[in-house]
Structures are given as structure tokens and as C-alpha cells.
Amino acid sequence: MSRASTDVAIIGGGLIGVWTAFFLARRGQSVTLFEKGVVGAQSSGTNFGNLRLQGRFPGQYPLSLRSHALWEDFEALIGEGCEFAQTGHLYCAFDSDEAARLEAYAQVSQSHGLAIERLAPSDLRRRFPWLSERAIAATFCARDATANPRLATPAVARAALRQGVEIRENAPVTAVTRQGDGFRITTADGRGLSCAALVNAAGAWAVQMAECFGETAPVFAAGPPQFVTEPMPMVFAPSLQTIDGSVIARQTERGNVILAGYPRTAADAVANRAPVPPAKTLAAMRALAGLVPALAQAHVIRVWSGIEGYLPDMIPVIGRSDTTPGLFHAFGFCGHGFQIGPGVGLCLSEMILDGSTPTPLEDFAIGRFRTPAVVSEKFQKEFDRPSDMGIERSAEKGRAIG
Amino acid sequence: MSSIVIVGAGPAGIAAAELLCSHGHRPVVIDEGERAGGQGYRRPSPDLALDMHALMGSEAGRYEALHRRFAALAEHIDYRPRTLVWAIEGRTLHLLYDGRAETIEADQLLLATGAMDRVAPLPGWTLPGVFTLGGAQVALKDQGCLIGRRVAFLGSSPLLLLAAKQYRQMGGTVAVIADTTGLAAKATALPGLLASPRTLLRGLGGMAGALRAGTPLLHGVTPLAIAGNGHVQSLLLRDAAGRERRFTCDAVALGYGLKPETQLADLAGARFVYDEAFRLFLPETDAFGRARPGLYLAGDGASIGGADAAEASGALAAHAILADLGGAPAAAEVRTLTRKLARLRGFQRSLARAFAWPASQIRALPDDTLLCRCESVTIGTVRAAMAQALGPIEVNRVKAMTRCGMGRCQGRVCGPALQEIVAGASGQDGAGAGRLRGQAPVKPIALSAAGESTP
Structure with missing residues (x-):
């Protein structure tokens, strides 16, 4: 049986949408969530699964830390596991310039109370003997973790169901209109629903909805090249990242090594295709074997990518609409939404129910795109051809983020 | 001159290469095997004294003829044995030979990749x-x-x-x-x-x-x-x-019975449709084996038909390539081949009824039966994942939730049974359960294949 009206409607059954639904329902709201396919199928389910606190955008730390506490409490909160593993994260530099950047990240992390270990070559040889000697410095954060993205979103969605949330899968929304102080939502099957508040968490497909209410953001779809190897004997415990972005890797409990790397590739959100160019797979294979020589004979068994929403300043849109009271946006997570997902859900529930959240989110307001977008250095580094992606470059240097 | 690449040196690939050579082309023939012949007409190691005449029985004449024909062909083609095509991107084929990755460009690509056991x-x-x-x-x-x-x-x-x-x-x-x-x-x-x-x-x-x-x-x-x-x-x-x-x-x-090896066709952009007789998703082609512009499929890799059908479909695909390159049509030959192929593949459809895929037996298997041996997933695990709230009812989602089909073989072995279990548990037909999507690499490849990184 489905409702004709609800307190809050959420469009998008990714990690953000289901966490928001969960927190709202826990505080007694009636919530209906619309998903065009099935929950957690897009970037929420295909990402690398990194819950990394090191090297984030400085303005995001309060949100990230709040979110991390939720991940650490996942099983108690949600009632089932998602292979959360607090393995720590080793961030590696190959030269002194990179080492200086690592140090800058470390200072930001420490200013937010994180414990960061700085490792010299001799420490690295002793503690991580599997690591190539090309790594000349690294930082280690023991609180960093990983989880299985394929399991997390459906688990949270089930917890939301138990809180009374109505989840409509395979229900693409075809129209959203203003109705009094609220909204009217129509789905492809012709059914309608009225709601007081509306959350736009439609990922790479979110801009269309923002534009229904006279605001926009230059989101484009892309995905990282990823691969997984056959299960190997355990080689390394922490997740592993090089600051040049050539390797982001982890070994699962089963022994498979999962890798994601740059540069990312443009994806086709309309045709639902996220190709992995074989040349990028080969480059990532070389990079991983160079960093962890013991893996040279590990066999890659599958490549994949996913469709993620990116913005030129490489930080998401989170917060209330500038044009329409009752409308809230959370999209464009630029490949780092997994870690902050639970926190974003919690903050949105507070904004909707309390009118504000104690977590500072001003940097993420949609209004920043009323003027030409700032293209971050990170953006320029992590994509093949930003100019091909229809983004106008700003002369101004972007914010340094990790 | 147009670059024609044939993948597979079984009866289909050999018949296609013969016809293309007789029209002055020099196709590249890539084969994963050590020796040509495919699976059915496989040849023993040269230093093994094995009475193939006795082993092949009534097929001995055909076996010997095919190998004689390939030997005559060898100097007219660019033959690349022991070579795996592990990915396809546009007209570029990514190869693995002798532990190293390399590439080759194909203007016309004929996939004659054969079949494996179901x-x-x-x-x-x-x-x-x-x-x-x-x-x-x-x-x-x-x-x-x-x-x-x-x-x-x-x-x-x-x-x-x-x-x-x-x-x-x-x-x-x-x-x-x-x-x-x-x-x-x-x-x-x-x-x-x-x-x-x-x-x-x-x-x-x-x-x-x-x-x-x-x-x-x-x-x-x-x-x-x-x-x-x-x-x-x-x-x-x-x-x-x-x-x-x-x-x-x-x-x-x-x-x-057999299932077509369709991973390369999938990567090359073929469309797939569910076939009720075989209870498998098969690549869609026209009567000549055209799957899309520049892509041709022949032999058991397109549709199970046996060695004679493979030869006929290989020749037909070669005729299609010649015609698409502007050659004069060979109408009489094509008619004969088309009729022969239709008859042989029709025969295989009847065989698929006489030797049926045991759908209802598979659906009734006990929960503790191992379904995916690469990832050690039981049928019960799949059924339990499907039975929970918001449980998946489509094979790719089932795979994401349970790891069934996610291991070394990428579902090539457990895929058909998984499809049947999913269809059974969700009350759908085989088509409704969906098709496991293919991704590179077609077979596992070692990191070392990519070569050394340049620091």
C-alpha cells in the first residue's frame, strides 16, 4: 500500500538518500524514497569503499568526523554488517614535493584532532616491508577504514524500512512541481505523491531536478578505473594510496586486491555506461606492481567503474535550495561521498527538522555556482581532458584539497 | 588495405580465413590455443603417439582434412597462436602474448570463439x-x-x-x-x-x-x-x-551441452537476446553473422551448431566481410551455405530439446549445494539474499550481494545455473533473471603483463 502524501520525499536511493530517510524516520517523520532503479546500484554500490579521513577538503572535517562515528557504529545502528574494517590508511609520497604535501595534509588532519603518524623510509621498511623503496615518506591514520559498498546502502535501506520508510524502487520520477508550501511528485507509472519537504539526492542525475526550481550546478558524470585481483595470500593490511593518485588499493579479508586510480573517465549517465579504457587498467596494473612488488603475479579478474557526479571544484552540493523553501540538495560528491554519506544524511535530517545543523556546511551551498565555477587543481589532475567535459576553466587557482 | 582479424582457429575461423585468403586478403588469425583446430578437432602434442584416427571415429576424415587445410593456409595468414584477446575498445584489440600486453587494430573483426561446457x-x-x-x-x-x-x-x-x-x-x-x-x-x-x-x-x-x-x-x-x-x-x-x-x-x-563463449562479443558491443530453446542469452546477428558494423560472429561462439555449422557460418561471415568491403556477391555459394547453416542449427535446437538443460532439477537443488566454486557461494546464500527485504531479483545484483559469479571464472561456469536459481526464486523465466554483464579481462591477467612502470 502506498501513501498519497508524506512529510518528506527523497529522490535517489543511493547512500545519501537512504541515510537521510533513516534519520528522518527515526525522528518520527513519514518518508517516501524514490529510486529509478534499485537502491545502491550506482556510485554508492560501485565505489572503492574507502572511509579515509586523511587528506580531505579542510572545510569538510567536521562533517567527515561526524560521519566516521556513524560508520564506526554501523552494525549497532543498522542491525547488519557491511564488512567495515578499521585497517588504517597509508598515504605515500614518492618525492620531496609530495612529502611536503603529505605534511600539509597531516597538519590539517591533526588540527581536527586526528592522530597521524609520520613515517620515514626506515619506518616504512620495518613496518611495511612489502612496500616498494620508491615510497620515501608516508603518513598513517589508524582510524581510517574501508567497507563494502555493495552491502552498505541496501543494509541502511532495510533499516530505514524497519523505521517505516516507504521505498519505491524502479520508480523514476518524471515531474516535480510546487504545491502550496510543499511539492507534488509524479512517477513514470503515473502515480503521484504530495510532500512537505523534498530531498534531491539523485547523484549524477540531480541537476535536472535542481533546474526545475531555477538553480543549477555544472555536474558531469565520470568514474574511476577500478579492478580486482584473484584472492592472494595476505600481503598488506592498511588501505594504500599514493598522493599522485596512481594507486588507491586495499586487500579484502578474502585476499582480493581492489584498486582504483586516476585519471577518471567520462561516463554516460543517460546510457548508463561507465567504460574502463584498457590502457588505464594497464597503467594501474603497472603502478600497483611498482608499489607492491609482491603482487606482480597477482591476476586481475575484473575491471569496473561507476557513474559518479563531479563538480569542477571537487566538493559536493549539500544544503537547502536558494530558490525554494522546503527543497534540499545533496549531490555531486566527486568520488568521495562514501565516507561522508551517513553524516550528510544526519545533517540533512537536522536541517529539515530543526531548521539548522551544528555541522558547518556553508562551503557546499549550491549558490556558489551562480558565478563561474572555480576549477580545482585536484580536478585538473584527476581527469583526462577537463576541457572535453564542458567545464570552463577559471584563471583563479582552485582550492587545494586532497 | 583493410585489417581483418579473426579470433579463433577452429573450424569457423579456418573456413573464414580460407575464403578471405582466396580473395587476396591476409587476415590475422589469433588463437588462444597452442595448435589450431579448436576444441572438437583438437590435436595432441606432436610428440604424443595417439591414434587420433581411432579416437575421432567417423569424424577422422574431417579432422584430418581440417588440419591439412590449415597447414596449407599457414603461410597466407598472420597466425598468432597462444594469444589471448583480453579486452576490446573500439577497433583496438588488447592482446596477451607470452606474458606481455600488446594491441592490434581491426577494421573487420570476426569472432569465432567457440564454446565451453555448460x-x-x-x-x-x-x-x-x-x-x-x-x-x-x-x-x-x-x-x-x-x-x-x-x-x-x-x-x-x-x-x-x-x-x-x-x-x-x-x-x-x-x-x-x-x-x-x-x-x-x-x-x-x-x-x-x-x-x-x-x-x-x-x-x-x-x-x-x-x-x-x-x-x-x-x-x-x-x-x-x-x-x-x-x-x-x-x-x-x-x-x-x-x-x-x-x-x-x-x-x-x-x-x-555447450554454451557459447560470448565474452568478447559482449565487449565488442553485440546485443544479446534470450533463446528459449537453449535457455541462454545469445548474441544477436543477421543471417551472415553480422552483429554490428565491422563485427561478425561465427561458429559455436555465435550459436551452438557443431563443427559443420561452424565451418558454414565461418564461410558466410567471410562472404559478409567481402561484401561489406565492396566485393561482388557470391549469391549461389551464399544460398547453399545459408541453407546448410539453417538446417544444422535447426538440428541443434532439436538436440537442445532431446538433451534439455535441467531447469526444474536445478531450481529444486538443496540449499547447501555449492553454486559458485570460485567464491564458495551456496545456493542457499543466493536464495537468502533474494528473500530479504529489498532483495535482488536480477543476476547482476545477486552477484553484487553474494559474490556468486564474481571470482576467477567471472560466472562462465556458474552463470547458467545462477540464472536458473534466480529465475526460480523470483518466479520469473530465464530471460527475466537477466544476463551477467561481461567486463575485461576475458581471462585473468597478471599485473606483470602490463610491463614495468617508469618512475
Whole structure:
């Protein structure tokens, strides 16, 4: 049986949408969530699964830390596991310039109370003997973790169901209109629903909805090249990242090594295709074997990518609409939404129910795109051809983020 | 000149290469195998004294002719044995040869990638001593080995009889030939089977041979378990009369016909449609094997038809390539080939009824049966994942939730059974359960294949 009206409607059954639904329902709201396919199928389910606190955008730390506490409490909160593993994260530099950047990240992390270990070559040889000697410095954060993205979103969605949330899968929304102080939502099957508040968490497909209410953001779809190897004997415990972005890797409990790397590739959100160019797979294979020589004979068994929403300043849109009271946006997570997902859900529930959240989110307001977008250095580094992606470059240097 | 690449040096690839060479082209022929011939006409190692004439029986003449033809072809083609195509991107084929990655460009790509065994799980199917039916034949033709001294042949396939005969010839004992399709279904398929009397006679000859040798030959069985302590010791089944019967054996050859090797076609952008007769998703082509511009499919990799159909479809695809390159049409030849191919593939559709995929038996398998051997996923795990709230009802989602089909073989082995389990648990037909999407690499490749990184 489905409702004709609800307190809050959420469009998008990714990690953000289901966490928001969960927190709202826990505080007694009636919530209906619309998903065009099935929950957690897009970037929420295909990402690398990194819950990394090191090297984030400085303005995001309060949100990230709040979110991390939720991940650490996942099983108690949600009632089932998602292979959360607090393995720590080793961030590696190959030269002194990179080492200086690592140090800058470390200072930001420490200013937010994180414990960061700085490792010299001799420490690295002793503690991580599997690591190539090309790594000349690294930082280690023991609180960093990983989880299985394929399991997390459906688990949270089930917890939301138990809180009374109505989840409509395979229900693409075809129209959203203003109705009094609220909204009217129509789905492809012709059914309608009225709601007081509306959350736009439609990922790479979110801009269309923002534009229904006279605001926009230059989101484009892309995905990282990823691969997984056959299960190997355990080689390394922490997740592993090089600051040049050539390797982001982890070994699962089963022994498979999962890798994601740059540069990312443009994806086709309309045709639902996220190709992995074989040349990028080969480059990532070389990079991983160079960093962890013991893996040279590990066999890659599958490549994949996913469709993620990116913005030129490489930080998401989170917060209330500038044009329409009752409308809230959370999209464009630029490949780092997994870690902050639970926190974003919690903050949105507070904004909707309390009118504000104690977590500072001003940097993420949609209004920043009323003027030409700032293209971050990170953006320029992590994509093949930003100019091909229809983004106008700003002369101004972007914010340094990790 | 246009770059024509053929993948697969079995009957389809060889027939296509012959025709292209006779029109002045020099195609590249890439083959994963050590020696040409494909699986059916596989040749033993050169220093192995194996009586292939006896082994091939009535097919010996064709076997020898194909290898003679390939030998004559060798200097007119760019032949690349022991080479894996692991990915396709646009017109670029990514190859693995001698442990190294390389690429080649193809303007016209003909995929003649053949087929592999289709297997259905049953309790005990991963015990040492259980082989696929094709694997049992490969051991024989490639290495001159038997998979055991006393072998049970289980499944549903005309090749059960053929392989059992070959094993008897090589000195093996056949414990039982147990076919899951009943005689009534076989009788219903008989009119269609008359389309290829030669093949039908071979089949009947095999049955007669088995009876003469005193081998138990059962139809309409329900496999219950393969049992043994660390190795196969017996096969337990229920016969058509409902009696449980145990056959002592030290090896089991298991096969339910063949499934096309379609991963490359998938990567190259072919579309797939569900085929009710084979209960598989098959690539869509026109009568010549055109799957999309510049992409041609032939042989068992396009649709199961056997060696003769593979040759005809290979030649047809070559005619299509020549025509697409502006050549004059060879109408009479094409007509003959098209008719022949339609007849042979029609025969295979009747065979698929006479030797049916045991859909209802698979759907009824107990929960503790292992379904995905790469990732150790049981049927019960899949059913439980599907039964929970917001549970998946489509194979790719089931895979994401349970890891079934996510391992080394990427679902090539467990895929058909997974599809049946998902269809059964969600009350859908096989088509509704969906198709496991392919991704590179087609076979696992070592990191070292990519070469050294430049610091």
C-alpha cells in the first residue's frame, strides 16, 4: 500500500538518500524514497569503499568526523554488517614535493584532532616491508577504514524500512512541481505523491531536478578505473594510496586486491555506461606492481567503474535550495561521498527538522555556482581532458584539497 | 588495405580465413590455443603417439582434412597462436602474448570463439575427480589421459555417449551413462533430429555401442550427489522409476551441452537476446553473422551448431566481410551455405530439446549445494539474499550481494545455473533473471603483463 502524501520525499536511493530517510524516520517523520532503479546500484554500490579521513577538503572535517562515528557504529545502528574494517590508511609520497604535501595534509588532519603518524623510509621498511623503496615518506591514520559498498546502502535501506520508510524502487520520477508550501511528485507509472519537504539526492542525475526550481550546478558524470585481483595470500593490511593518485588499493579479508586510480573517465549517465579504457587498467596494473612488488603475479579478474557526479571544484552540493523553501540538495560528491554519506544524511535530517545543523556546511551551498565555477587543481589532475567535459576553466587557482 | 582479424582457429575461423585468403586478403588469425583446430578437432602434442584416427571415429576424415587445410593456409595468414584477446575498445584489440600486453587494430573483426561446457551443480560436484565432459575429452585428445579408471558420465548431451565410447576405446571402464532428459522428450525431438541423419545415426550407434558393452544407460535420471572422501567414490541418482541408485566410480564427467563463449562479443558491443530453446542469452546477428558494423560472429561462439555449422557460418561471415568491403556477391555459394547453416542449427535446437538443460532439477537443488566454486557461494546464500527485504531479483545484483559469479571464472561456469536459481526464486523465466554483464579481462591477467612502470 502506498501513501498519497508524506512529510518528506527523497529522490535517489543511493547512500545519501537512504541515510537521510533513516534519520528522518527515526525522528518520527513519514518518508517516501524514490529510486529509478534499485537502491545502491550506482556510485554508492560501485565505489572503492574507502572511509579515509586523511587528506580531505579542510572545510569538510567536521562533517567527515561526524560521519566516521556513524560508520564506526554501523552494525549497532543498522542491525547488519557491511564488512567495515578499521585497517588504517597509508598515504605515500614518492618525492620531496609530495612529502611536503603529505605534511600539509597531516597538519590539517591533526588540527581536527586526528592522530597521524609520520613515517620515514626506515619506518616504512620495518613496518611495511612489502612496500616498494620508491615510497620515501608516508603518513598513517589508524582510524581510517574501508567497507563494502555493495552491502552498505541496501543494509541502511532495510533499516530505514524497519523505521517505516516507504521505498519505491524502479520508480523514476518524471515531474516535480510546487504545491502550496510543499511539492507534488509524479512517477513514470503515473502515480503521484504530495510532500512537505523534498530531498534531491539523485547523484549524477540531480541537476535536472535542481533546474526545475531555477538553480543549477555544472555536474558531469565520470568514474574511476577500478579492478580486482584473484584472492592472494595476505600481503598488506592498511588501505594504500599514493598522493599522485596512481594507486588507491586495499586487500579484502578474502585476499582480493581492489584498486582504483586516476585519471577518471567520462561516463554516460543517460546510457548508463561507465567504460574502463584498457590502457588505464594497464597503467594501474603497472603502478600497483611498482608499489607492491609482491603482487606482480597477482591476476586481475575484473575491471569496473561507476557513474559518479563531479563538480569542477571537487566538493559536493549539500544544503537547502536558494530558490525554494522546503527543497534540499545533496549531490555531486566527486568520488568521495562514501565516507561522508551517513553524516550528510544526519545533517540533512537536522536541517529539515530543526531548521539548522551544528555541522558547518556553508562551503557546499549550491549558490556558489551562480558565478563561474572555480576549477580545482585536484580536478585538473584527476581527469583526462577537463576541457572535453564542458567545464570552463577559471584563471583563479582552485582550492587545494586532497 | 583493410585489417581483418579473426579470433579463433577452429573450424569457423579456418573456413573464414580460407575464403578471405582466396580473395587476396591476409587476415590475422589469433588463437588462444597452442595448435589450431579448436576444441572438437583438437590435436595432441606432436610428440604424443595417439591414434587420433581411432579416437575421432567417423569424424577422422574431417579432422584430418581440417588440419591439412590449415597447414596449407599457414603461410597466407598472420597466425598468432597462444594469444589471448583480453579486452576490446573500439577497433583496438588488447592482446596477451607470452606474458606481455600488446594491441592490434581491426577494421573487420570476426569472432569465432567457440564454446565451453555448460554444467549444472549438484552436491559434491567440486570433489576432485569431477570433470566437465569436454574436459574429459580434452584430457584424452590433448594428453592421451583418462580422468579415471571407472568413469560415470552424467548430464544431458549427445556427447555423453561419444565420450563414453572414446573412454572405452582407450581402456577405461564406464560406470554409467546417466542422462537427465527422459526418453519421451527425446522421442518428441525426433522429427527435428532427422534434419541431420548422419549425426542422428552417430548418436544411435553410440547407444548401441553402450548397450553392447553392457554399460548401464539411463534416461530421465535425477542426480542426487557425488560422494567420496576427498575424491570421487560414487554417484548417487534417482532413476526414471524413482529408485535411488549408487554407482561406484572414481571420476565423473559432467556436461549439459555447450554454451557459447560470448565474452568478447559482449565487449565488442553485440546485443544479446534470450533463446528459449537453449535457455541462454545469445548474441544477436543477421543471417551472415553480422552483429554490428565491422563485427561478425561465427561458429559455436555465435550459436551452438557443431563443427559443420561452424565451418558454414565461418564461410558466410567471410562472404559478409567481402561484401561489406565492396566485393561482388557470391549469391549461389551464399544460398547453399545459408541453407546448410539453417538446417544444422535447426538440428541443434532439436538436440537442445532431446538433451534439455535441467531447469526444474536445478531450481529444486538443496540449499547447501555449492553454486559458485570460485567464491564458495551456496545456493542457499543466493536464495537468502533474494528473500530479504529489498532483495535482488536480477543476476547482476545477486552477484553484487553474494559474490556468486564474481571470482576467477567471472560466472562462465556458474552463470547458467545462477540464472536458473534466480529465475526460480523470483518466479520469473530465464530471460527475466537477466544476463551477467561481461567486463575485461576475458581471462585473468597478471599485473606483470602490463610491463614495468617508469618512475
